[in-house]
Amino acid sequence: MTAPTPHDVETAAARIRPHVRRTPLLHATVDGRPLVLKLEHLQRTGSFKLRGALNALLSGERPERVVTASGGNHGLGVATAAAILGLPATVYVPVSAPSGKVRRVEETGARVVRHGDGYAEAAAAALADAREPGTRYLHAYDDPAVIAGQGTMTLEILTSAPEVDAVVLAVGGGGLAAGAAVALDGAGPLFAVEPEGCPTLHAALAAGRPVDVVVDGRSPAASALGAARVGELPFAVLADAPTRSVLVNDAELLAARDRLWEEFRLAVEPAAAAPFAAWLAGRVDAELPCVVLCGANTDWSPA
Template identity: 35%
Template sequence: MLTLHDVLQAKKRMEKTIHKTPLDYSYTFSKLSGNDVYMKLENLQKTGSFKVRGSFNKIMSLSDEERKRGVIAASAGNHAQGVAYSSSMIGIPCTIVMPKRAPLSKMEATKGYGAEVILHGDIFDESLEYALDLQRKRGATFVHPFDDEAVIAGQGTIALEILEQLPDVEAVLCPVGGGGLLAGVAFTLKEHNPSIKVYGVESSACPGMTAALRHNKPIVIQASDTIADGIAVKKPGELTYQYIQKYVDDVICVDEAEISRTMLYLLERNKLLVEGSAACSLAAVLYDKLPFKGKKVVSILSGGNVDVTLISRIIERGLFESGRFVTFTTVISDKPGQLNKLLRIIAELEANVLSIHHQRVGAKVLPGQAEIYFSLETKNQEHIAKIHQVLTNEGYVIEILG
């Protein structure tokens, strides 16, 4: 079993290679939540994620013979980059098996660290099966993304840094998927000070650890698509589950709307770009998921590798969920001045028109009419409701699309 000495050794191994990431206090989030909120910025870590800690510790723990044979891993993102970077630091062969649909940016980043990238399977499970088969044939060491003592010890170094940066920390929130990060952080904190509360946070679309704790063992769950793809693990680790069951106070779920709003909050208020999985830990604080107030709380922002093509969609979704963006249609008379009349009402309601489109042919459009599509920048959900009510009172039939 893991010991604090293992975590301390991991910290010593990575001192000259891995960043000691900042612990940032947020006045805004503290005021919103009623707690003193600090953020552990692992999104600023090398490779953009905490994953490099565990993979680096694992690879540095290998014998000379194991290093000669190289390492193999399966991943669609952060773990791939962590293993590839760590391997490049000591110049050992590295093979990463990624799903065919893995984001191009993550494939290129992994190759950029010198790894051989093999695309196999449509989903991670197929990539993992192929990687394990390849590992047996080549005799290389398989670097598991979470279910490994050395990986767990590496992730536990985050807790050591938190204890140095905020000695009187009272609660720590940590994203959880497979469980490597949560297991390492919870073990290290509780062994140091059992009174520190530790919570795992996962998406309600993929509550794998919640199901494991409920059934007293890891099980395969049915999951929905989630913006927190970094923790979308259908079955947590057997080893990580044991540590989490022993050391973690509770596992909390947050929904997709709460995650996307938190990502937008971080972009706007703190100029921080984080993944959906990283935003989960802060979302639990901001949306009153904790059983206390007035505590010194640390949310671990686990990574910042958001695919560029997704950023605009994340912003749009966050704006919509917070009531700051709305799209609707209505039908007006196709006569001079009618569109101007509608626009004047919207202007008086202090909504900003982002886009407008009208068409004279459609299932709901009679001769002499035009259907108008509006995208508006709004203030909040109450503002949208007011716009809807005023336009309805003016005789317009409004259909809100999103």
């Protein structure tokens, strides 16, 4: 696979523009420090995943059906993209996938298959199903077109707030972070934030290659950031970019999620609060960072 280029991200932005929202930016001051919040949780489907799914399905030959595996958000993005384009979709999810995310996938008209205890088992079953002729298997993050599509979010940041000097976002398999790195094209540091119980990129950067990690399924962010291994292509992109890996613990990300609600009335899922948690903890060395709130697909009640 060849990594996408900044031109690919610009092409993706034009391709998917009729179907996605240009999500807003919120300039704020918290604890006396300025930051910009990218409200990507207001995207259609409640997360950034629609961007990559649409770009992939609008690139190349049109398939007869789409199959994917997902912890929830990617599946919803693919199912929605398929519905927009009039394609049947099947989404494999782990048996532990949150019921709220599964319900939203089913509401698009997609077929949902629960299989396995984790993402890897669901993906293996999806790949077997995708052998059927005319089927497009859409990987959640290890796909150049998906990465280019996710990069359109960061392109919006760069065009709307060029004064931002860093982008801070959550990492699971690495597709969103890789897309951000491509869009940034070396223009500034990228802070890649993960829960301590799901350190896929952190472990890969330390090892110099993607490695399997033991994911703590008890983490409130595990359903969204619980990939057991960072993608090969995202890792190649991120290892070659000014990427800074940051870890947060579960208490920090839940406190950050609740603070977003208390101060801004922004309701996001725990995984989406991880970048804000890193910023609150002082682990983001930037004067005016853009903190990405990437998803809002977990049902919860404020503490």
